Amino acid sequence: MSDNNGQARVGVFVCDCGTNIAGKVNVPEVVEFASRLDNVVVAKEYKFMCSDPGQELIKEAIRTHGLSRVVVASCSPLMHEPTFRGAVTEEGMNPFYFQMSNIREHVSWVTKDPEKATKKAKALVSAAVRRVVFHDPLTKKEVPVKPEVLIVGGGIAGIHAALTYANSGKKVYLVEKEASIGGHMSILDKTFPTLDCSACILTPKMSDVGKHPNIELLTWSEVEEVSGYVGAFNVKIKKKARYVDIEKCNGCGDCWSNCPTTITPSERIIRKGDVIIKELVKDN
Numbered sequence: 270m271s272d273n274n275g276q277a278r279v280g281v282f283v284c285d286c287g288t289n290i291a292g293k294v295n296v297p298e299v300v301e302f303a304s305r306l307d308n309v310v311v312a313k314e315y316k317f318m319c320s321d322p323g324q325e326l327i328k329e330a331i332r333t334h335g336l337s338r339v340v341v342a343s344c345s346p347l348m349h350e351p352t353f354r355g356a357v358t359e360e361g362m363n364p365f366y367f368q369m370s371n372i373r374e375h376v377s378w379v380t381k382d383p384e385k386a387t388k389k390a391k392a393l394v395s396a397a398v399r400r401v402v403f404h405d406p407l408t409k410k411e412v413p414v415k416p417e418v419l420i421v422g423g424g425i426a427g428i429h430a431a432l433t434y435a436n437s438g439k440k441v442y443l444v445e446k447e448a449s450i451g452g453h454m455s456i457l458d459k460t461f462p463t464l465d466c467s468a469c470i471l472t473p474k475m476s477d478v479g480k481h482p483n484i485e486l487l488t489w490s491e492v493e494e495v496s497g498y499v500g501a502f503n504v505k506i507k508k509k510a511r512y513v514d515i516e517k518c519n520g521c522g523d524c525w526s527n528c529p530t531t532i533t534p535s536e537r538i539i540r541k542g543d544v545i546i547k548e549l550v551k552d553n
């Protein structure tokens with residue numbers, strides 16, 4: 270289906286959804302309004318547009334009126350966009366020449382006043398018609414995806430997410446801006462409401478992250494730049510200077526205990542065993 274001398278031929282189909290839409294929106298009025306819009310060559314109402322007869326109505330109109338674009342005003346695209354894209358494709362139309370307008374969830378279900386609902390439905394149909402005229406025919410293609418995960422922030426949420434992904438076999442990069450993962454949970458003694466020991470929950474997970482073969486832990490680091498697209502992102506991460514060779518550091522803590530600087534006025538970092546913990550400093 271192609272446009273006629275560059276002019277898109279649009280068909281508009283407005284669904285009653287039983288009384289879901291027609292009980293609030295004056296559908297015949299919307300159809301009449303749509304039929305007068307630029308590029309619209311046919312506008313129709315039907316009680317259940319997603320049903321087989323409803324889809325057949327659209328297909329028959331494509332054949333009879335030589336439609337090059339289709340607008341359906343009905344429910345959420347989440348629900349039936351694939352249904353209608355399938356229907357137009359069966360008539361040889363590119364599925365992206367179809368546009369859905371949601372006059373149920375966005376109008377009839379959420380608008381009390383029938384007059385206002387009808388007015389809003391007309392506005393949405395008009396917008397869909399104007400939009401579909403500018404659509405390009407798209408084709409779907411498959412591209413390879415690198416199944417790796419970047420998690421920013423090594424609090425309990427980031428730690429748990431990292432372990433979940435890593436255990437499912439994905440390579441995980443966990444970026445933490447502080448010197449250690451753990452986040453706020455690492456400064457708590459007991460957690461409300463169960464009064465469980467916070468460190469008892471957190472530290473085994475921190476340790477699991479540290480030794481998991483699928484997790485690359487980047488502490489004292491921050492994301493500087495993200496480019497690319499879904500499945501092929503490029504991320505630039507800045508590793509801040511530590512002034513120690515972390516391969517050789519055994520975490521003895523001698524350098525910290527002699528260091529005159531505290532990290533923040535409200536927190537200090539202490540070490541329990543080989544785990545680094547932030548602790549709240551109380552005012553005297």
Ligand SMILES: Cc1cc2nc3c(=O)[nH]c(=O)nc-3n(C[C@H](O)[C@H](O)[C@H](O)COP(=O)(O)OP(=O)(O)OC[C@H]3O[C@@H](n4cnc5c(N)ncnc54)[C@H](O)[C@@H]3O)c2cc1C
Binds near residue numbers: 423426447454460
């Ligand atoms: C005083 C206090 C008491 C609490 N008591 C309880 C309780 O009793 N029970 C309970 O269930 N919850 C409690 N909470 C809440 C609980 O601690 C938090 O909901 C939980 O720790 C949040 O975890 P998180 O991983 O989402 O975030 P956080 O623990 O805040 O971790 C975020 C991590 O991301 C890092 N980060 C931030 N920005 C960046 C960046 N740009 N790049 C890289 N890394 C970054 C941070 O350094 C940090 O490590 C309490 C919180 C506080 C502050």
Ligand code: SF4
Binds near residue numbers: 286289316319
């Ligand atoms: S297309 Fe959507 S709005 Fe219309 S009948 Fe089907 S579910 Fe209801």
Ligand code: SF4
Binds near residue numbers: 517518519520522523
């Ligand atoms: S003094 Fe201890 S904690 Fe500090 S860098 Fe050396 S080995 Fe690491």
